[in-house]
Amino acid sequence: MSNLSRTGVSLDGDLLKEFDRLITKRGYKNRSEAVRDLIRRALLEEDVDSNKSVVGTLTLVYDHHIPNLSEKLTDVQHRAGAMILAATHVHLDHHYCLEVIIMKGKSRELQAVADGILALRGVELGKLVLTNSGKDLKSHTH
Ligand code: NI
Structure with a gap:
């Protein structure tokens, strides 16, 4: 520091x-x-x-048996383009999938992508957590 x-x-x-x-x-x-x-x-x-660039993780749980849901989730992410940095998928059980989507962009744009995903039928739980790179707000002493 x-x-x-x-x-x-x-x-x-x-x-x-x-x-x-x-x-x-x-x-x-x-x-x-x-x-x-x-x-x-x-x-x-x-x-x-504000309009600053932030990073966000969207965590969602959804039922992959809902018709077209997987395709819709993929579509939304393709439309978000470069905002999506990575996505991880875990098959939780017979019905449910967990996905964590890591995004970067303006906070309101990330919020809009998250809202679009969370509104899809079959997405049961979801939460967007926004943070920043820490560049301006150094949190580490090492
Ligand atoms: Ni799955």
Whole structure:
């Protein structure tokens, strides 16, 4: 980590107690790391709301016996073109498939692709997680 700056924060005692309880529960070793993560998350949300390029993983579970669903899923991904970086498919059981699709692009475009996929009949569960490369928000100390 370069350019390490220190800052102090005034907090109500009860609020600090609640915060300590939360960070212990989440497994943070110290307050600094927890505060850094909260700041990163807030900054990322800002990015995600903007027109900046982000990466996203869409996880979905679907029933591959639904007619044409596999073809539709493939079509959507071909139409998304270069936004789709990779996709992994796991056959969960006789009916269900799990797919994780890794995408890169503007957040609203990724959201649109995800919405299109999640709206297909037979897609039972799905969640899009957006993040960024971490370039602007260095999270590693090594
Ligand atoms: Ni499958």
